[in-house]
């Protein structure tokens with residue numbers, strides 16, 4: 001698919017965007033560094049008090065640009081809603097980014113994660129590329145066009161602060177404050193990553209089911225010689241039960257789950273095959289520290305990551321973890337921490353029931369407690385918004401984008417699909433995997449910031465006329 005470049009692009013690029021970047025890039029960097037200094041780690045409750053001051057700082061950047069801002073409270077962490085009215089004749093666009101970040105305790109950090117540094121054309125710091133930097137380049141694209149008197153759609157921006165902890169209250173925020181939101185013609189999200197060197201439009205994301213699987217068979221640890229073989233070892237049973245859920249090739253084997261998967265169209269398979277041809281398998285191996293993979297075929301790996309559900313055991317509770325020591329005791333109460341990544345169209349409640357049935361067939365005493373669930377998302381690629389996004393990537397990043405899926409989850413997206421029914425989601429990446437996404441030494445390249453700014457400017461310019 002190709003998009004059409006904006007008729008006045010060369011002129012706008014040379015006379016408006018480049019001069020703005022030359023004058024404002026330092027400010028953008030300073031603002032990014034200011035936002036990174038808030039350690040807005042949503043997975044840690046003792047950091048939740050960072051969110052409101054951070055959103056106030058963002059608000060102080062946006063108000064001089066003409067946005068009206070409001071903090072939307074929730075029982076968890078708040079969001080910031082900002083509104084810019086341009087013209088009643090033009091459509092509304094809703095833009096989403098998140099201002100919370102991953103924890104940053106990896107020992108490989110060479111800088112202090114929340115004391116940002118500008119070095120070699122990159123801003124280092126937790127949250128730089130995920131997602132504070134892309135939020136700022138988008139925001140400045142709006143400001144630049146607005147200042148130059150160029151046509152813009154009406155814009156609402158929402159910044160969430162619970163994305164990295166599963167967006168537990170985001171749906172509630174949308175419902176509680178529904179009257180503050182206009183009806184968007186489409187929703188723009190910049191919280192995804194390039195496919196290697198290629199700009200990427202993510203059209204499919206997975207959902208996530210998180211659960212704790214428990215089995216209790218007594219009230220105290222038991223001697224493995226005195227009663228071993230007579231008393232049930234709940235850990236043995238739990239491992240047996242978990243092994244029914246996935247095979248050694250990584251295929252989910254929970255009865256019913258694969259049989260009920262939504263079909264994948266021929267067009268999508270063809271698109272995936274094209275992306276697989278661009279996919280850098282050697283880089284994936286390097287990025288994963290030479291992890292052992294289930295296949296050495298790019299297409300098979302992408303199908304696994306994008307199109308098929310997963311089942312993962314992450315850890316156990318109630319078990320011995322002391323290295324090198326084996327206490328000859330049977331545990332009496334054990335838990336497994338598990339997740340499943342679900343594809344678009346799978347119902348988490350239905351899968352939870354299938355999972356529970358599968359485990360309880362091994363031992364009826366096994367209980368499954370759901371800790372959180374979000375649905376996968378699928379965005380049709382054959383609409384004018386996607387065409388505009390393709391043209392924008394060509395204009396801003398100088399390369400045609402790849403349509404990609406993701407095994408990741410952005411919890412806000414299914415809530416948008418639920419509340420703003422029919423508004424296409426458009427996900428344009430600005431980040432690179434090599435930016436240290438969810439990893440140590442996270443950074444945002446100024447070149448990505450510049451090109452992301454141009455891409456967003458082109459996209460918003462074309463939406464004004466749609």
Ligand SMILES: [Zn+2]
Nearest residue numbers: 098130131191
């Ligand atoms: Zn993110």
